[in-house]
Amino acid sequence: MSYVLSDHIETDVRERILVIAERLFREIGYQKTTVADIAKALQMSPANVYRFFDSKKSINAGVARRLMGEVEQASQAIATSRGSAAGRLRKLLTTVHQMNSARYVSDSKMHDMVAVAMEENWDVCKAHMEFITGLIADVIASGVASGEFRVPD
Numbered sequence: 519m520s521y522v523l524s525d526h527i528e529t530d531v532r533e534r535i536l537v538i539a540e541r542l543f544r545e546i547g548y549q550k551t552t553v554a555d556i557a558k559a560l561q562m563s564p565a566n567v568y569r570f571f572d573s574k575k576s577i578n579a580g581v582a583r584r585l586m587g588e589v590e591q592a593s594q595a596i597a598t599s600r601g602s603a604a605g606r607l608r609k610l611l612t613t614v615h616q617m618n619s620a621r622y623v624s625d626s627k628m629h630d631m632v633a634v635a636m637e638e639n640w641d642v643c644k645a646h647m648e649f650i651t652g653l654i655a656d657v658i659a660s661g662v663a664s665g666e667f668r669v670p671d
Contacts, residue, residue, distance in 0.1 A: 528570065531570055532570045532571070532580070534560060535556060535560065535567060535570055535571065535577065535580075536577065536580045536581055536584055538556055538559045538560055539551065539556050539577050539578075539580070539581050540581045540584065540585075541559075542555055542556060542559065543581060543627060543628060543631060544625060544627055544628060545627075546627075547627045547630065548578065548627060548628070548630050548631035548634070549630065549634075552574070553567050553568070553574050553577070556577065578631065578635075578640075579640060579641070579642045581631070582631065582632070582635055582640065582642045582643070583642045585621055585628075586642065586643075586646040588617070589613075589614060589617045589618065589621075589646070589650075590646065590649050590650070592613055592617060593610055593613060593614055593649075593650060593653050594653060596609050596610045596613055597610055597653040597654075597656055597657050602661075602666060603657050603658065603660050603661025603664065603666045603667060604661065604666060604667075606657050607654065607657045607658065607661070610653065610654065610657060611654075614650060
Protein backbone atom coordinates (compact mmCIF):
# COMPACT_ATOMS: atom_id res chain seq x y z
CA MET A 519 0.00 0.00 0.00
CA SER A 520 2.80 2.44 0.83
CA TYR A 521 4.37 1.76 -2.57
CA VAL A 522 1.19 2.91 -4.36
CA LEU A 523 0.92 5.94 -2.09
CA SER A 524 4.58 6.76 -2.72
CA ASP A 525 4.05 6.59 -6.52
CA HIS A 526 1.04 8.89 -6.18
CA ILE A 527 2.99 11.40 -4.09
CA GLU A 528 5.91 11.30 -6.52
CA THR A 529 3.57 11.90 -9.47
CA ASP A 530 1.93 14.78 -7.61
CA VAL A 531 5.28 16.42 -6.82
CA ARG A 532 6.47 15.98 -10.42
CA GLU A 533 3.25 17.61 -11.65
CA ARG A 534 3.64 20.53 -9.21
CA ILE A 535 7.21 21.07 -10.43
CA LEU A 536 6.00 21.17 -14.05
CA VAL A 537 3.15 23.57 -13.25
CA ILE A 538 5.52 25.96 -11.46
CA ALA A 539 8.14 25.62 -14.21
CA GLU A 540 5.56 26.48 -16.87
CA ARG A 541 4.39 29.50 -14.85
CA LEU A 542 7.98 30.73 -14.46
CA PHE A 543 8.74 30.11 -18.14
CA ARG A 544 5.79 32.38 -18.97
CA GLU A 545 6.79 35.03 -16.40
CA ILE A 546 10.57 35.28 -16.73
CA GLY A 547 11.34 33.18 -19.77
CA TYR A 548 12.30 29.63 -20.48
CA GLN A 549 16.05 30.23 -20.69
CA LYS A 550 16.20 32.56 -17.68
CA THR A 551 14.32 30.20 -15.37
CA THR A 552 16.68 28.13 -13.23
CA VAL A 553 16.08 25.01 -11.20
CA ALA A 554 16.79 27.20 -8.16
CA ASP A 555 13.91 29.50 -9.20
CA ILE A 556 11.58 26.52 -9.51
CA ALA A 557 12.72 25.13 -6.15
CA LYS A 558 12.28 28.50 -4.43
CA ALA A 559 8.72 28.85 -5.75
CA LEU A 560 7.96 25.37 -4.41
CA GLN A 561 9.71 26.08 -1.09
CA MET A 562 12.10 23.18 -1.57
CA SER A 563 15.78 22.80 -2.31
CA PRO A 564 17.15 22.46 -5.84
CA ALA A 565 18.48 19.04 -4.77
CA ASN A 566 14.92 17.98 -4.03
CA VAL A 567 13.81 19.07 -7.51
CA TYR A 568 16.63 16.95 -8.92
CA ARG A 569 15.17 13.93 -7.10
CA PHE A 570 12.25 14.13 -9.52
CA PHE A 571 13.98 15.42 -12.68
CA ASP A 572 17.59 14.66 -13.53
CA SER A 573 18.15 17.97 -15.33
CA LYS A 574 16.56 21.24 -16.34
CA LYS A 575 16.30 19.75 -19.83
CA SER A 576 14.05 17.04 -18.37
CA ILE A 577 11.86 19.71 -16.79
CA ASN A 578 11.73 21.57 -20.11
CA ALA A 579 10.67 18.40 -21.90
CA GLY A 580 8.09 17.71 -19.20
CA VAL A 581 6.53 21.15 -19.63
CA ALA A 582 6.47 20.67 -23.40
CA ARG A 583 4.96 17.19 -22.96
CA ARG A 584 2.15 18.59 -20.77
CA LEU A 585 1.28 21.30 -23.28
CA MET A 586 1.46 18.98 -26.27
CA GLY A 587 -0.52 16.33 -24.40
CA GLU A 588 -3.44 18.73 -24.06
CA VAL A 589 -3.39 19.32 -27.83
CA GLU A 590 -3.18 15.56 -28.43
CA GLN A 591 -6.18 14.85 -26.20
CA ALA A 592 -8.32 17.45 -27.94
CA SER A 593 -7.15 16.20 -31.35
CA GLN A 594 -7.85 12.56 -30.57
CA ALA A 595 -11.37 13.41 -29.40
CA ILE A 596 -12.04 15.15 -32.71
CA ALA A 597 -10.43 12.44 -34.85
CA THR A 598 -12.51 9.69 -33.24
CA SER A 599 -15.78 11.63 -33.11
CA ARG A 600 -18.77 11.10 -35.36
CA GLY A 601 -19.25 13.09 -38.50
CA SER A 602 -17.81 13.42 -41.94
CA ALA A 603 -14.08 12.90 -42.45
CA ALA A 604 -13.84 16.33 -44.09
CA GLY A 605 -15.52 17.98 -41.11
CA ARG A 606 -13.34 16.13 -38.61
CA LEU A 607 -10.19 16.93 -40.58
CA ARG A 608 -11.10 20.62 -40.77
CA LYS A 609 -11.93 20.75 -37.06
CA LEU A 610 -8.77 18.81 -36.15
CA LEU A 611 -6.46 21.13 -38.09
CA THR A 612 -8.25 24.24 -36.82
CA THR A 613 -8.07 23.07 -33.21
CA VAL A 614 -4.36 22.22 -33.41
CA HIS A 615 -3.68 25.62 -34.95
CA GLN A 616 -5.77 27.53 -32.40
CA MET A 617 -4.36 25.69 -29.39
CA ASN A 618 -0.78 26.12 -30.55
CA SER A 619 -1.34 29.79 -31.36
CA ALA A 620 -2.82 30.43 -27.93
CA ARG A 621 0.02 28.60 -26.20
CA TYR A 622 3.04 29.71 -28.16
CA VAL A 623 2.51 32.39 -30.81
CA SER A 624 0.88 34.97 -28.55
CA ASP A 625 3.32 34.19 -25.70
CA SER A 626 6.83 35.08 -26.84
CA LYS A 627 8.49 33.49 -23.81
CA MET A 628 6.85 30.11 -24.45
CA HIS A 629 7.49 30.54 -28.17
CA ASP A 630 11.22 30.70 -27.37
CA MET A 631 11.04 27.28 -25.73
CA VAL A 632 9.17 25.78 -28.69
CA ALA A 633 11.64 27.31 -31.14
CA VAL A 634 14.57 25.71 -29.29
CA ALA A 635 12.69 22.42 -28.97
CA MET A 636 12.10 22.35 -32.72
CA GLU A 637 15.65 23.43 -33.60
CA GLU A 638 17.13 20.82 -31.27
CA ASN A 639 14.63 18.18 -32.40
CA TRP A 640 13.55 17.20 -28.88
CA ASP A 641 12.12 13.68 -28.66
CA VAL A 642 8.89 15.05 -27.20
CA CYS A 643 8.41 17.20 -30.32
CA LYS A 644 9.07 14.30 -32.66
CA ALA A 645 6.59 12.11 -30.78
CA HIS A 646 3.97 14.89 -30.84
CA MET A 647 4.33 15.45 -34.58
CA GLU A 648 4.10 11.71 -35.23
CA PHE A 649 0.98 11.48 -33.07
CA ILE A 650 -0.78 14.39 -34.80
CA THR A 651 0.31 13.17 -38.25
CA GLY A 652 -1.05 9.72 -37.37
CA LEU A 653 -4.42 11.19 -36.39
CA ILE A 654 -4.61 13.15 -39.64
CA ALA A 655 -3.75 9.99 -41.59
CA ASP A 656 -6.44 8.05 -39.73
CA VAL A 657 -9.11 10.64 -40.53
CA ILE A 658 -8.07 10.71 -44.20
CA ALA A 659 -8.04 6.90 -44.33
CA SER A 660 -11.55 6.77 -42.88
CA GLY A 661 -12.66 9.28 -45.53
CA VAL A 662 -11.14 7.11 -48.25
CA ALA A 663 -12.74 3.96 -46.80
CA SER A 664 -16.18 5.59 -46.68
CA GLY A 665 -15.83 6.94 -50.23
CA GLU A 666 -15.88 10.54 -49.04
CA PHE A 667 -12.34 11.12 -50.30
CA ARG A 668 -11.20 9.79 -53.66
CA VAL A 669 -7.66 8.55 -54.07
CA PRO A 670 -6.68 8.51 -57.74
CA ASP A 671 -3.33 6.75 -57.13
